[in-house]
Amino acid sequence: MVVCWSSNIKVNALVETRKVSEMSPEEIKDAVKDTYSRVAQPAGDSCCGPNEAEQTAADCGPSGCGPSSNPRTSFAESLGYSVADMPESATESFAGCGNPVAIASLKEGDVVLDLGSGAGLDMFHAARKVGDTGRVIGVDMTPAMIEKAEYGAEQLGLENVEFRLGDIEDLPVDNDSIDVIISNCVINLAPDKGKVFREAYRVLRPGGRVMVSDIVLDAPLPAKIRDEVVSYTGCLGGAILEDEYLQHMRNVGFEGVEVISKTGFGQASSAKIAAFKPK
Numbered sequence: 001m002v003v004c005w006s007s008n009i010k011v012n013a014l015v016e017t018r019k020v021s022e023m024s025p026e027e028i029k030d031a032v033k034d035t036y037s038r039v040a041q042p043a044g045d046s047c048c049g050p051n052e053a054e055q056t057a058a059d060c061g062p063s064g065c066g067p068s069s070n071p072r073t074s075f076a077e078s079l080g081y082s083v084a085d086m087p088e089s090a091t092e093s094f095a096g097c098g099n100p101v102a103i104a105s106l107k108e109g110d111v112v113l114d115l116g117s118g119a120g121l122d123m124f125h126a127a128r129k130v131g132d133t134g135r136v137i138g139v140d141m142t143p144a145m146i147e148k149a150e151y152g153a154e155q156l157g158l159e160n161v162e163f164r165l166g167d168i169e170d171l172p173v174d175n176d177s178i179d180v181i182i183s184n185c186v187i188n189l190a191p192d193k194g195k196v197f198r199e200a201y202r203v204l205r206p207g208g209r210v211m212v213s214d215i216v217l218d219a220p221l222p223a224k225i226r227d228e229v230v231s232y233t234g235c236l237g238g239a240i241l242e243d244e245y246l247q248h249m250r251n252v253g254f255e256g257v258e259v260i261s262k263t264g265f266g267q268a269s270s271a272k273i274a275a276f277k278p279k
């Protein structure tokens with residue numbers, strides 16, 4: 001089972017048969033990049049693409065292929081995103097598992113950082129909330145996603161968003177410069193989650209907060225699933241136990257670490273998690 005709409009994305013044939021436990025962190029990141037380069041090019045995975053035969057009628061919708069029938073767009077809508085006023089480039093490559101902007105209580109003037117910004121859907125909603133006096137920075141390691149997000153921002157005429165190619169384990173962001181960190185279904189994909197939280201803590205200003213949606217586990221996964229590259233890139237295999245996730249955050253200094261809500265499916269849940277950097 002995979003959980004961030006990547007189930008129909010084939011991984012590179014060379015890595016498909018490898019075991020995640022035998023791959024280096026860099027090899028794992030390459031497999032993640034390869035997968036999300038494909039998600040950025042939905043002709044390869046949408047109802048209208050070559051994988052059409054793998055889609056069910058329900059995925060494709062009653063109107064057949066087209067923007068409103070893209071399963072990622074429908075999924076984003078089901079999570080509470082308004083999609084009608086968003087560029088198709090952002091909705092057709094949406095790969096989140098929650099809606100962090102909806103709970104982040106963003107206000108005019110906030111400086112927001114989106115970890116793993118993908119095609120930019122969360123960024124664009126956040127940009128409208130923080131207004132002209134605020135700013136939203138997205139970091140993603142997949143060049144095709146950065147290009148796509150920049151295209152979407154141009155379509156919307158947004159001038160308060162900026163995309164940076166980089167690794168969330170080593171953020172290209174200044175110390176103490178961010179008011180709010182958001183992220184949607186990304187930290188589970190990082191081989192070193194401790195590093196991600198250390199970096200998040202470093203770039204937040206004192207009093208700043210984290211509001212993320214991510215996959216956490218309620219019970220350990222069978223080793224076979226943890227070892228499948230496609231489970232890893234599909235946001236399940238790299239997920240860790242909820243307690244371990246929260247402990248990583250506390251270890252780097254975050255306070256008020258809590259799960260605000262979660263929706264479970266099997267051994268995993270999509271959780272909304274909040275934390276603060278002390279003043």
Ligand SMILES: C[S@@+](CC[C@H](N)C(=O)[O-])C[C@H]1O[C@@H](n2cnc3c(N)ncnc32)[C@H](O)[C@@H]1O
Pocket residue numbers: 004029032033036093094095096097115116117118119120121122139140141142145166167168169183184185186189190235
């Ligand atoms: C599941 S998608 C989610 C994208 C976006 N947040 C959304 O909701 O549509 C994961 C994204 O995180 C990016 N990503 C994964 N690991 C990363 C890392 N270590 N550093 C930067 N970006 C990463 C991928 O390139 C991909 O765009």
